[in-house]
Structure formats: C-alpha cells, structure tokens
Amino acid sequence: MTAQHPREAAVADAGLVPLAPGLLLFTPAILLGNYLGAVLRYPEIGAAVLFPPYAILTAALIATARRDWIWYILVGSIAHFIAHWPQWSVSWVLLADVANISRALTAAVLLQWAFGGPPRLDSVRALALFVLSAVLVAPAVGASLGAADVVLHGGATTYWDPWRGWFMSNALTGLTLLPALVLTVAGMPSLWYQRIERRRILEGILLTVGLALTCAIALLWRGRHPWHIALPLYSPLPVLIWAALRFGPAGASLALTFVAFGAIGAADRGTGPFVATATDANVILLQVFLLLTTLPVLCIAAVNSGRHKVVQLYHALLASLQDHVAILDARGIVLEANDSWRRFAETAEVELFHRVGVGDDYLEACRAAADQGDETAARALAGVQRVLRRESRRFEMEYDQGQDGKRERYALSLETLARPDGGAVVTRANVTARRQALMQIEEQRRELSHLARVAVLGQLSGALAHELNQPLTAISSNAEAARRLLRREPANLQELDEILGDIASEDQRAAQVIRRLRALLKRGDTHLQPMDIRELVSEVFELAHAELITRRVTATALVSPDLPSVLGDRVQLQQVLLNLIINACEAMTSTAAADRRLTLIANVDARNNVHVSVRDSGTGIPAALLERLFEPFVTTKSEGLGLGLSISRTIVAAHGGRLWAENNADRGATVHCLLVSSPEVALEPPGPGSTHLPSFQH
Amino acid sequence: MSRQAHPISVAIVEDEASVRVGLRRLCEALGLRPSVYASGPEFIESLALGGGLPDCLLLDAHMPQMTGLELHLHLVGRGVRLPTLIYTADDGPEAEARYRACGVCEYLHKPICGDRLLEAITRAVPSATAGVPAEGL
Numbered sequence: 001m002t003a004q005h006p007r008e009a010a011v012a013d014a015g016l017v018p019l020a021p022g023l024l025l026f027t028p029a030i031l032l033g034n035y036l037g038a039v040l041r042y043p044e045i046g047a048a049v050l051f052p053p054y055a056i057l058t059a060a061l062i063a064t065a066r067r068d069w070i071w072y073i074l075v076g077s078i079a080h081f082i083a084h085w086p087q088w089s090v091s092w093v094l095l096a097d098v099a100n101i102s103r104a105l106t107a108a109v110l111l112q113w114a115f116g117g118p119p120r121l122d123s124v125r126a127l128a129l130f131v132l133s134a135v136l137v138a139p140a141v142g143a144s145l146g147a148a149d150v151v152l153h154g155g156a157t158t159y160w161d162p163w164r165g166w167f168m169s170n171a172l173t174g175l176t177l178l179p180a181l182v183l184t185v186a187g188m189p190s191l192w193y194q195r196i197e198r199r200r201i202l203e204g205i206l207l208t209v210g211l212a213l214t215c216a217i218a219l220l221w222r223g224r225h226p227w228h229i230a231l232p233l234y235s236p237l238p239v240l241i242w243a244a245l246r247f248g249p250a251g252a253s254l255a256l257t258f259v260a261f262g263a264i265g266a267a268d269r270g271t272g273p274f275v276a277t278a279t280d281a282n283v284i285l286l287q288v289f290l291l292l293t294t295l296p297v298l299c300i301a302a303v304n305s306g307r308h309k310v311v312q313l314y315h316a317l318l319a320s321l322q323d324h325v326a327i328l329d330a331r332g333i334v335l336e337a338n339d340s341w342r343r344f345a346e347t348a349e350v351e352l353f354h355r356v357g358v359g360d361d362y363l364e365a366c367r368a369a370a371d372q373g374d375e376t377a378a379r380a381l382a383g384v385q386r387v388l389r390r391e392s393r394r395f396e397m398e399y400d401q402g403q404d405g406k407r408e409r410y411a412l413s414l415e416t417l418a419r420p421d422g423g424a425v426v427t428r429a430n431v432t433a434r435r436q437a438l439m440q441i442e443e444q445r446r447e448l449s450h451l452a453r454v455a456v457l458g459q460l461s462g463a464l465a466h467e468l469n470q471p472l473t474a475i476s477s478n479a480e481a482a483r484r485l486l487r488r489e490p491a492n493l494q495e496l497d498e499i500l501g502d503i504a505s506e507d508q509r510a511a512q513v514i515r516r517l518r519a520l521l522k523r524g525d526t527h528l529q530p531m532d533i534r535e536l537v538s539e540v541f542e543l544a545h546a547e548l549i550t551r552r553v554t555a556t557a558l559v560s561p562d563l564p565s566v567l568g569d570r571v572q573l574q575q576v577l578l579n580l581i582i583n584a585c586e587a588m589t590s591t592a593a594a595d596r597r598l599t600l601i602a603n604v605d606a607r608n609n610v611h612v613s614v615r616d617s618g619t620g621i622p623a624a625l626l627e628r629l630f631e632p633f634v635t636t637k638s639e640g641l642g643l644g645l646s647i648s649r650t651i652v653a654a655h656g657g658r659l660w661a662e663n664n665a666d667r668g669a670t671v672h673c674l675l676v677s678s679p680e681v682a683l684e685p686p687g688p689g690s691t692h693l694p695s696f697q698h
Numbered sequence: 699m700s701r702q703a704h705p706i707s708v709a710i711v712e713d714e715a716s717v718r719v720g721l722r723r724l725c726e727a728l729g730l731r732p733s734v735y736a737s738g739p740e741f742i743e744s745l746a747l748g749g750g751l752p753d754c755l756l757l758d759a760h761m762p763q764m765t766g767l768e769l770h771l772h773l774v775g776r777g778v779r780l781p782t783l784i785y786t787a788d789d790g791p792e793a794e795a796r797y798r799a800c801g802v803c804e805y806l807h808k809p810i811c812g813d814r815l816l817e818a819i820t821r822a823v824p825s826a827t828a829g830v831p832a833e834g835l
Contacts, residue, residue, distance in 0.1 A: 474720040
C-alpha cells in the first residue's frame with residue numbers, strides 16, 4: 001500500500017472541493033440517491049440491487065476536507081431519514097444510517113490511505129487496491145451492521161441472507177457508480193482548464209447511443225431465438241470495451257452504471273435474461289452478471305489508461321525536446337522522430353544523411369553519404385554501427401554544417417536503447433551558441449590569467465627593478481673603472497680583460513631577467529612540455545629573490561632530487577608558484593622579521609605525482625575562509641582583488657592537479673599543489689610524440 | 699695631491715658579488731682605497747677582529763640579514779660615527795629623507811656614476827684623515 005505522500009496528505013487535509021459548493025452539489029445528489037435506493041429496493045432481500053447513497057457519500061468524503069466530513073454525514077443522514085421515515089421505525093432507520101455511514105467512512109479512509117489522495121485507476125494494482133477497499137472491505141463492514149439491523153427488527157430469520165443482500169448491492173455500487181463519481185470528483189479541479197474537443201463529445205454521444213441500442217437488444221428483447229442466452233449477455237460488451245479504451249476508467253464506470261440500471265429496469269419489467277422464478281434469485285443473478293462484467297471492463301480501462309498516460313507522456317516529452325531526436329531499431333530503421341527532427345529533415349541546410357524520417361534506414365543513409373565522400377557521414381556511420389552492435393553504449397561527435405556564410409556547429413550523439421530489442425536514440429543539437437560561449441569563456445579566462453600574471457609582476461615591480469639594477473650597476477661600475485684604467489700608462493691589460501669579461505656576463509644576466517619577464521608578461525598560448533620542477537623552482541626563486549630580501553623573508557627550497565617531470569606550461573606554473581610565494585610573504589607582513597620563514601618543499605607522493613607545498617609562518621588563514629579562499633574575489637588581504645588563488649587553482653586544475661590550503665599546527669599556513677607527473681615522456685625532447693598529449697586548454 | 703699620499707679608505711658592504719667587484723674596481727680607479735664585505739655582520743666582525751676603521755662606508759640599502767640602514771644604526775649605537783653613503787635602486791624620496799634623518803650623509807642611486815660617487819665621498823669625508831676613533835666596540 002502506498003504511504004501517504006506529504007503533498008497528497010495536504011490535499012486530503014484541504015479537500016478538493018470547498019464546503020459550500022460541495023454541500024450545494026451533495027444535497028440534491030444524496031436525496032436523489034436515497035430515492036433511487038428506495039426504488040431499487042427489493043423487500044424480499046431487505047436491500048437494493050444498487051445503493052447510490054454509498055457511492056455519493058464516499059465520493060463526497062474523498063473530495064472534501066476531513067473537518068467538513070461531519071456536515072456531509074449530517075446531510076446524508078437527514079436525506080436517509082427523509083427517504084425512509086416514517087415507513088420504517090426510527091431505530092431501524094438510525095441503525096441503517098449508522099451502517100451506511102460506517103461503510104462510506106471505511107471506504108473513504110481506506111481509499112485515501114491506499115492512494116494517498118483521490119484514487120487513480122490507471123493500473124491493475126490500483127484497481128486491486130480499489131476493489132479491496134471499496135468493493136470488499138467497506139461493503140462488508142456496512143453489511144455486517146445492516147444485516148444485524150434487519151435481524152434485530154425481525155426482517156429476516158437468518159443473518160446471512162440480509163448480509164449477502166447488503167453486501168452485493170454495495171459491492172456492485174462500488175464497482176459501477178463509485179469509480180465514475182470518485183474519478184469525476186477527483187478530476188474536477190482540472191476540468192476548469194481542460195479543453196474538451198468537439199470530437200470527444202461526439203464520440204461520447206455515439207457511445208451512449210450504442211450503449212442504449214445494445215442494452216435494448218440485450219434486455220428488452222422479448223422474442224425467443226437460438227442465441228437467447230449469448231446475445232443479451234454479451235451484446236453490450238463491445239460498447240463497454242469501447243468506453244473503457246476511449247474514455248478510461250471513469251467512462252467505463254459510467255457505461256457500466258448505465259448497463260446496471262438498464263438490467264435492473266429490464267428485470268423489473270420481466271424482460272431480458274434475468275427473469276427467474278423467485279425475485280431474490282433474479283436479483284442475485286443480475287448482480288452476479290453485473291459484477292462479472294464490470295471487473296474485466298474496469299481492468300481493461302485501468303490498464304489502457306495507464307498505458308495511455310505513459311504514451312502521452314512519451315510523446316509530450318519527445319515533442320518538447322528542442323534537440324532533434326530520432327529512435328532507431330536495432331537495424332537502424334527510424335522508429336520515431338520528434339517534431340524538431342522532422343522539421344529539420346525537410347530543410348535544405350540539413351546534411352544528406354539526415355534527410356530521413358520514420359521508416360527510413362538511417363544506417364543506410366549514413367553509408368550512402370559516406371560512399372559519396374562525406375567525411376562527417378563516415379564518422380557518424382562508424383559510431384552508429386558501434387552503438388547498434390552494442391560495442392559501445394554511447395557515441396558523440398561534433399561537426400560543422402552549412403554554407404560558407406552561415407556555418408553552424410552540431411553535436412550528434414547516440415545512446416543505446418536499454419531494451420531487449422536493442423536500438424538507439426539519435427540526438428542532434430545545434431551547439432553553435434554553446435561553442436561560441438565556451439570559446440568566449442576560454443578567451444576571457446586566458447585574458448584574466450594574463451592580467452593576473454601582470455598583476456603579480458606589478459607587485460614585484462620594486463624587486464624586479466632591483467633585480468635588473470644589480471647587473472646594470474655592476475656593468476656601469478666596471479665600465480667606468482675600465483675607462484679610468486685606460487687613461488693610465490701603462491694600461492693593465494689583464495685587469496681590463498677581466499673587467500670586460502664581467503661586463504659581458506652581467507649583460508647576459510640582465511638579458512636573462514628581461515627574457516623571463518617578457519615570457520610572463522606576454523599573452524601566450526599554452527605550451528605543454530615535460531618540465532623539471534627543480535628548474536622551475538629555481539627560476540621562480542630567482543624572480544622572487546629581491547622581493548624576499550626586501551620583505552626580510554628567509555626562504556628555503558627543499559626539492560627532492562628524484563622528482564619526475566611534470567607535463568605543463570612553464571609560464572603558467574611559474575605564475576602559480578610566484579603567486580604562492582608572494583601570498584606567503586604578504587601573510588608574514590605582521591610577523592617579526594626574524595620569524596619570517598618561507599619553505600618550499602617539492603617531493604613525490606605515493607602515486608608518483610609531484611607535491612609542491614609553500615609554507616609560511618604568517619598569521620594563518622581564518623577558518624571561515626579556508627574553503628572559500630580559492631573562490632574569485634575572496635581575499636585575506638586588505639588590498640588585492642582576490643583573483644590570484646582562484647586563477648592559480650584554475651591553472652593547476654587544467655594541468656590535472658589540485659591546489660588547496662591548510663593552516664599549520666604551529667603558525668602560518670601551507671598551500672599545497674599537486675601536479676600530475678608526465679607519464680613515460682619524462683624529459684625527452686618534445687617531438688612528434690607530443691601531439692597526442694592530453695587535450696588541455698587554458 | 700694629498701689624496702694620492704693618503705687615499706681615502708672606503709668600506710663597501712654589498713651582498714651581490716658582481717656588484718661588489720665592480721664597485722671595488724671603480725673605487726680603485728677613482729684612487730680610493732676600498733675594502734669589501736659581503737654583509738653587515740661580516741664588516742662588524744672585521745672591526746671586532748681589530749681591523750682599522752675606514753674613512754667612510756658605502757652600503758647597499760637592501761641586504762638579506764642586515765640592511766644598510768640597520769648596519770649604520772648599529773654602528774652609531776656603538777658610538778662608531780663614520781661618514782656613510784647608502785645606495786639603492788628603487789627607494790623613493792621619502793626613503794632618502796628617512797636615511798638623512800638617521801644621519802646618512804649621502805644617498806646614491808644605482809647604477810652609480812663614478813664622478814658622482816667621488817664627489818659624494820669627498821663631500822662626506824672633509825680630509826683624508828677624517829674619522830672618529832672607535833669607542834666601546
């Protein structure tokens with residue numbers, strides 16, 4: 001049984017129908033129901049063939065809030081009294097009323113509990129739950145009380161006879177009238193916005209006429225003919241199945257109610273098949289016939305309604321997809337295509353092998369186009385074949401399509417259909433906009449990364465000036481010394497030679513600094529190459545050398561001698577390490593000069609990856625920021641945009657690595673950087689082999 | 699010239715070897731008597747070991763262990779008052795004011811021009827024999 005879903009429980013709590021309009025509908029209905037119940041009542045069995053008040057009260061309870069139930073029960077009781085009193089004694093009417101109320105309450109509570117709200121008859125399981133609650137248990141409860149009432153008032157000699165009478169009439173009501181009422185009431189909220197097509201109305205009228213005709217043949221035919229038994233019993237069946245298939249459980253239930261009333265009317269007139277010698281035998285025969293007809297018809301209605309909903313959902317889903325979708329069977333024949341696919345297949349710009357519709361052979365279309373030299377079709381053909389043969393679950397490719405002026409980018413994907421018969425779903429999507437957006441993002445990321453690099457160098461500008469001034473100072477001192485030496489007689493040629501040698505090497509050094517700066521300042525594309533981390537660290541330390549001195553930071557680099565090479569972009573990794581070093585320095589601004597220690601450790605971890613950590617003895621990172629530190633615009637510094645670490649993480653992630661921070665146990669923080677070692681290519685010169693490096697864009 | 703007979707002795711403290719060598723050569727060519735030290739502590743140690751006081755000091759502003767200004771203040775703190783010249787690449791005018799407030803005679807920009815250096819030293823050291831004897835070092 002279904003446990004009550006919170007939302008549905010809320011619906012049960014609030015009710016589908018408010019009290020005032022509910023009572024307005026309910027009062028005439030229950031009065032009419034009680035009148036009908038009295039008319040259909042057979043004195044011999046103390047019960048009606050069909051008892052409409054059961055269905056009306058139960059439907060009302062299901063559709064309304066529990067706090068309102070008391071009003072419906074009250075009105076129901078009054079209607080019951082009006083119909084039966086004073087012909088019957090007050091105690092009889094009272095006890096019968098109690099039986100009626102108990103039955104309706106049992107049915108309503110059980111149905112709400114089983115369905116978590118208004119019942120839906122869209123599967124055999126749902127139907128079984130409905131039958132169990134409203135056709136077996138609730139009528140049995142009512143019958144137990146009702147039969148006692150009959151026996152107590154001397155209406156019957158045995159308990160069993162009235163029990164059977166009460167039970168059968170209400171079970172029959174539960175199968176015919178109740179589903180129609182309950183489903184109508186449950187569907188009421190959606191009736192307001194549902195547009196009913198004229199064709200449906202026409203079909204409904206036709207169905208009613210058919211039902212009336214077949215019922216007339218079955219029940220009113222007085223003549224005797226060879227098919228006397230079969231014809232009347234089965235003639236309404238095709239129309240009932242029609243109702244079940246086209247109008248669902250509610251329609252079937254209405255039609256069944258129609259047949260039930262017809263059969264009762266016929267039995268009353270003494271026509272039709274249900275004319276036995278004794279009235280109660282007549283009634284039982286009638287009831288058994290109706291019960292046996294009702295169940296399979298409702299079953300058909302339930303199964304078909306469930307199937308119909310699924311198919312409707314499937315079509316709605318397909319139609320709602322913007323992408324072009326086609327479903328292939330295992331041979332590659334198009335079984336189904338959505339509107340987008342169909343519309344696109346008819347346009348001129350579609351590639352040849354996509355001009356296929358339902359019933360066409362997609363595989364053959366691909367093959368034909370491939371034979372004509374269409375490379376896209378050849379690629380698609382290979383993929384489609386693999387997926388259809390179930391050699392792979394999924395195939396994806398992108399291609400450009402269209403005339404020179406307007407080239408569009410499409411993504412084609414195939415996914416196997418998870419069903420025994422096999423097949424695949426083909427999806428084609430226009431990804432031009434997505435690709436452009438991606439390229440734009442990529443461009444902006446590169447721009448940002450470059451700006452960040454320039455910003456890092458800006459932070460270093462003082463130190464870098466110093467770095468350049470050192471060789472320049474050495475050169476100028478040497479040159480001036482040489483000029484003055486030259487004026488002396490005799491010139492010390494050996495010393496002059498030494499001086500000129502020093503000038504040349506200092507010039508080289510200056511050029512080297514400029515080269516490095518230029519590499520960092522340039523907007524360059526990514527160049528992946530196997531890199532020696534030891535070299536990288538020493539370069540970065542040279543760049544940061546003057547900054548470390550100015551900031552009075554004692555820096556140590558501990559680089560393990562057996563580091564594997566890392567596949568990466570030199571400039572970008574320099575940027576990351578430089579950023580980490582400057583951050584560490586800035587974190588130590590308020591640390592006493594003697595305690596400003598920066599340690600860079602590079603070693604290999606268990607998975608042969610290179611682990612570089614930069615440890616400082618600064619203020620540490622506030623716990624709240626530790627996780628968010630790598631988000632853009634998050635910074636611990638009073639100045640700065642907070643982009644450095646975010647960009648560094650992006651760079652490291654693009655290298656397949658990881659960047660994270662933690663506070664040290666004693667003081668300061670450590671930022672860790674894990675870089676994936678380059679497999680096999682370790683420090684070989686990059687040649688043609690470097691073309692199959694993992695794709696990496698930054 | 700008297701300077702020829704008594705060349706001015708200059709103690710150069712510079713952490714970078716190439717600059718140190720260049721400045722030593724320049725001072726020699728200018729007719730000065732340079733002695734070179736790689737750091738402040740090295741110079742202080744040389745004094746402690748009984749090395750004579752130079753006529754003036756030529757200090758690099760930025761050095762790892764002890765900056766030029768720190769060395770100067772250290773010596774002043776010990777009563778050693780030597781004419782001091784500090785050179786730097788990148789410090790602004792407010793740095794110059796600070797240096798002068800601390801008793802630094804001359805503030806030079808790198809790269810150092812020979813004539814300017816000679817002029818500054820002769821201004822800082824009025825006579826070849828100028829200098830204050832060490833007290834309590």
